[in-house]
Amino acid sequence: MGCLRWFLSRFYCSPQGWADRDRLTERRRLDIPIRSARKPPGMFVSLREEAEDALRGALSSLSLPTTDLGIEEPPEDVPAVLASSVAFRLAGERGTPPPQVASEIASEIDLAEYDYLDAISTQDPYLNFTPSEAYYADTLEAAGAADYGRLPAREESVAVEHTSANPTGPVHIGRARNPIVGDAIARTLDLAGYDVARHYYVNDAGRQIALFAWAYEAFEESDLPDPERDRADCDLVRYYRTGNSFLEDADDEARGEAEAEIEALMQGLEAGETEAYERVSRVVDEVLGGMQASLQRLPATFEEFVKETRFMRNGSTEAIVARLENSPYAEREEGAWQLDLAEWDIEKPFVFLRSDGTSLYTTRDLAHHEWKFANFDRAVTVLGEDQKLHASQLEAALEILGNDTGRLTSTFYSWVDLPEGGMSTREGTGVDLDDLLDEAIARAREEVEDRLGSRIRDDDLDDADLSRIARQVGIGAVRYDIVAKQPTKAITFEWDRALDFEAQSAPYVQYVHARACGILAEAGRLDGNKRDPFAALESMPGSEEDSRGAPPVDPETIDALDIPEERALLEVIARFPAVVETAAEDLTPHTIATYTREIAEAFNAFYRECPVLDAPEELKEGRLALVVLREKSRNGSGRFAPSNGEPRAVST
RNA sequence: GGGCGUGUGGCCUAGCGGAUAGGGCGAGAGGUUCCUAACCUCUCGAUCACGGGUUCAAAUCCCGUCACGCCCGCCA
Numbered sequence: 001m002g003c004l005r006w007f008l009s010r011f012y013c014s015p016q017g018w019a020d021r022d023r024l025t026e027r028r029r030l031d032i033p034i035r036s037a038r039k040p041p042g043m044f045v046s047l048r049e050e051a052e053d054a055l056r057g058a059l060s061s062l063s064l065p066t067t068d069l070g071i072e073e074p075p076e077d078v079p080a081v082l083a084s085s086v087a088f089r090l091a092g093e094r095g096t097p098p099p100q101v102a103s104e105i106a107s108e109i110d111l112a113e114y115d116y117l118d119a120i121s122t123q124d125p126y127l128n129f130t131p132s133e134a135y136y137a138d139t140l141e142a143a144g145a146a147d148y149g150r151l152p153a154r155e156e157s158v159a160v161e162h163t164s165a166n167p168t169g170p171v172h173i174g175r176a177r178n179p180i181v182g183d184a185i186a187r188t189l190d191l192a193g194y195d196v197a198r199h200y201y202v203n204d205a206g207r208q209i210a211l212f213a214w215a216y217e218a219f220e221e222s223d224l225p226d227p228e229r230d231r232a233d234c235d236l237v238r239y240y241r242t243g244n245s246f247l248e249d250a251d252d253e254a255r256g257e258a259e260a261e262i263e264a265l266m267q268g269l270e271a272g273e274t275e276a277y278e279r280v281s282r283v284v285d286e287v288l289g290g291m292q293a294s295l296q297r298l299p300a301t302f303e304e305f306v307k308e309t310r311f312m313r314n315g316s317t318e319a320i321v322a323r324l325e326n327s328p329y330a331e332r333e334e335g336a337w338q339l340d341l342a343e344w345d346i347e348k349p350f351v352f353l354r355s356d357g358t359s360l361y362t363t364r365d366l367a368h369h370e371w372k373f374a375n376f377d378r379a380v381t382v383l384g385e386d387q388k389l390h391a392s393q394l395e396a397a398l399e400i401l402g403n404d405t406g407r408l409t410s411t412f413y414s415w416v417d418l419p420e421g422g423m424s425t426r427e428g429t430g431v432d433l434d435d436l437l438d439e440a441i442a443r444a445r446e447e448v449e450d451r452l453g454s455r456i457r458d459d460d461l462d463d464a465d466l467s468r469i470a471r472q473v474g475i476g477a478v479r480y481d482i483v484a485k486q487p488t489k490a491i492t493f494e495w496d497r498a499l500d501f502e503a504q505s506a507p508y509v510q511y512v513h514a515r516a517c518g519i520l521a522e523a524g525r526l527d528g529n530k531r532d533p534f535a536a537l538e539s540m541p542g543s544e545e546d547s548r549g550a551p552p553v554d555p556e557t558i559d560a561l562d563i564p565e566e567r568a569l570l571e572v573i574a575r576f577p578a579v580v581e582t583a584a585e586d587l588t589p590h591t592i593a594t595y596t597r598e599i600a601e602a603f604n605a606f607y608r609e610c611p612v613l614d615a616p617e618e619l620k621e622g623r624l625a626l627v628v629l630r631e632k633s634r635n636g637s638g639r640f641a642p643s644n645g646e647p648r649a650v651s652t
Numbered sequence: 653g654g655g656c657g658u659g660u661g662g663c664c665u666a667g668c669g670g671a672u673a674g675g676g677c678g679a680g681a682g683g684u685u686c687c688u689a690a691c692c693u694c695u696c697g698a699u700c701a702c703g704g705g706u707u708c709a710a711a712u713c714c715c716g717u718c719a720c721g722c723c724c725g726c727c728a
Contacts, residue, residue, distance in 0.1 A: 070669095070670070072670070072671095074671075075671060075672085075674090076674080077671095077672095078671075083670095083671085085669095085670045085671085085709090088670065088708065088709070089670095089708085091708070092708075098708080123671075124671075125670090125671085126670090126671060166728070203728065206727075206728055207727060207728080208727075208728065209728095333726085334726080335726085336726045337726095338726085345655090346655095347654080347655080347724080348724060348725095351725085351726050352726095353726080354726040355726060356726080358726085360725095360726070360727080360728085361727070361728050362728085365728095384722085385656080385657070385721080385722050385723080386722055386723060386728095387722095387723090387728090388655090388656060388657085388722075388723065389655085389656085389722095389723055389724065390723090390728080392656095412656095412657085412722095414657075414658075414721070414722075415721075415722075417721085447690070448690090450690095451688085451689095451690065473690085484665080484666095485664090485665070486658095486665090486666090488657060488658065489657095489658065489659095489665090490657090490658070490720080490721055490722090497663085497664070497677085500664095500676090500677075501690060502676085502677085502690060502691095503675085503676045503677070503690090504664090504665075504666095504675065504676045504677085505676090505690090507690055508676095508690070508691090510690085511688085511690050511691075512691090514688070514690090515687075515688070515691085516687095518687060518688065519687050521687095522687060523687085590666095591666095594665095594666065594667095594675095597666095597675080597676095601675090604691065604692070605692085607687080607691085607692095608691080608692060608693095611686075611687065612687060613687050614686075614687075627687095
């Protein structure tokens, strides 16, 4: 990572996270300090700060500018943890070739002042920094803490809104990215010290919902096809689909009658009538219950389900409308009220009140967001890419209403499509999340059973164990497949690719956990119920379980750990808090997924080269400590792992 | 048409201004009397969509082109 970017990221919102989006936010970026100075998160950041300080000092005494220090992580084959390419930039100024500038800088640095910097070497124009024994020893000790990787509490609350799919039918995988990404973001922010609440914003007031409630009353069970599953969402979606196709195919008169009923229901909702609310709630609550059952399997859970109607019934939507009507940007167009957002580079006027006097989704969302601002310090919303225009209109309108929209960040993800095209709840096309999870578990179970025969360890696994492991492996694979990718990239769903259990996948990471647990169990460092190393897979990505019971790590044992694989593992472990911090700032949980793979690779190399249980006594403790550490890092990263993404209902 | 996003070996993906572009899948060759081989090692394979530009340095920044996706409702 370039120094400039890093530098900026420490003080401002990163370009991909809090502050990313559109010009709207960009304007304000410089005004948003992310926080005051805090203790550096982990040894790696401390080392980086020392390197910066050393460079800055050297440049300054050479009378060179210190704007961009060019700090980066060197390629793998370079035996250093940090490097700098400043010499390139200063060569012109100095009038000497870069390698010579590098040497001059290196000789200007007094290492005695630093705890973690051990040596600076030059390799052509690069300055390479290698860490001291204290760096490894302190990492060994710090990482021994039960909550290693968790950053200190920030006393800053964040509402993470995600999924928020229209409660009209079962969750399908076109939307499955939203709960997975959303939950990963929530976990990441939680790890980074924020006080996080997960919200599902329930559309129980829109036209589609009114239509749904109407259809539920208008059609008979006998008119409907059999449900796909015995569950409320699958049951009721049949009414929704039937209602939609009825309106498409009906003659004008029949359609007119139906539309009138739907319209009357919407008016009732707008007026805050209890009867209208109850008619809608009947279908909404039931469907939501079914959807929750699917989401919990991931697991994606919520602290709160926030209903749109809440902001109609409490009068806040009405109040928003009144305030907007009085704003200088408001104008009346054919009986409807709209905002002219040209000043925000949004060409489309934003209609906030229909000519019949009813509010729109976005109008209610304004009230919703003011409620968030009143109750939380920040708000993060995970949205499908189709929501971008809506999100920028929302933000502009919030600004007109006098809110500090720097507190709101929307993050977007692209669709998951099937090879044959998109998915739609309304049309009933697509693969349900439950079907995906069932298939994933079935395939995982096959894999587990296939491998039973070749197992060396003699431990009894009963059917319940197999089911548990299959569930963990299967669901972990689905979740990892989605979190590990940048959300902006479109995904075409293919069974074999999503359910690949080897290599860069959750099971790869889970397997490392199993290996570590196997060693710890053998060494008597785990509880009896963890004797079964396969059982360890269960906790894999996302459990709260940790390696309690492991002894505290003695930093003295670092002396015995001098094999490259041991050091490399420690170096990866040292970066964990920094990875969490960056992922939280940028809202990029996929970087934690990448990190877990790196730590797994480092552990596998260590595992290959360094026998633990058969090691000489003086080595054994140290190596066991490494196993424990890796376990702890895995825990923190495990919390991140699940996440998903799923768009707000559009074409449901 | 306008706006936004994406484009990295046959496929998937990391990197997003600096050291010969990392991984994985796939293909080929090996490795287990030893803490689980859901692992590891090696080989094959890339004009980083294309064309310009900025820079000592571009996959990375800028402009243009092409392809794909999304949006441009008094829908959500």
